[in-house]
Amino acid sequence: MKAIIYARVSSTTDRQTTDRQVADLKTYAEYAKMEVVKVFEEKVSGAKKNAERPVLVEALEYCRTEQIDMLLVSELSRLGRNAFEVLETVKGLVDDKINLYMQKEKFTLLNDEKQPSMFAPVMLATLSTCAQLERENIKFRLNSGRQQYIAKGGQLGRKTGSVKSIDKKKEEYKDVLKALRQGLSVRQVAKLTDTSASTVQRLKKEFHL
Template structure:
């Protein structure tokens, strides 16, 4: 299957220019588009929340996605690399017209595959390292990590910890639970469970 992928970021932009470019390219290369994917959405949105995400789930080996340029796939390098990595894993080809980019079985694609894998591993290591450093810093500052032990330390109590006096005073003043929940910035059900648990203590 050959897919033509078109994305514009606002209603003011037209898909016709990209469609013309892709059709013109296919005519020269003697190719025929089997299906079009057109969407009006920002390229900063995750591809999983776009039509492109649905396309990536159904593509198969030797399918071809043609787009006007790489920036149509995503607006940042890591997103584009992730998309291309998915296509590479599924042995799907990606061609762009303006960039003259070809993702396939050539040496360039194999080099990219190595780069994608390496960058993903580096990113995972950086995240892990940042997390460890943040936890170590908090520990050195005397901050107790995690929630306090004990069955009374429910998620509801944890959210409203330190607001017992305020809630009691508001309840005594006949303020509705809905308003109290709004004041405390929690869900009304969270507040109700907290009140029951507090009264049981």
């Protein structure tokens, strides 16, 4: 059985990595006697639409074109910023007979006949809604904390001089910009220059490439 791994973290800095997700999913794949043929890793905000997650889009397309049997993710929330997006993604997998394993929920989407159980739609809707509510609660607490900080005289935002200038970005990411100008895809540039796909995507948009 062929499988791929999709791992995502929200921070685009080195503060978070996908290492643990990938390692845990590889362990599961070995236990379930699956062959992991490719690993897709992405650093992008959980608030982004799926269309703004280039690696996720690539992973889903790879599943379809390469006849992948199973998509492995750490949790259901990796597949969308809200319940509607998650369910849309899952529906696409069901239509294409691609199974899905979610480690946190310990749930597999399809049975041996590649059909979802009668309880799957209800469970998926409940899980994705709970994940969305959890994100909204976190956002509320963060905003509340910021407001209290400002009310006490605190200042938000970067320190003066901490924002990189265009010229500095051109110098620092010259290899990335050169590769983009050559017409390479975001994923190809990310691999070639050892830069995160989200950074490449941001530079592509910022420099209109």
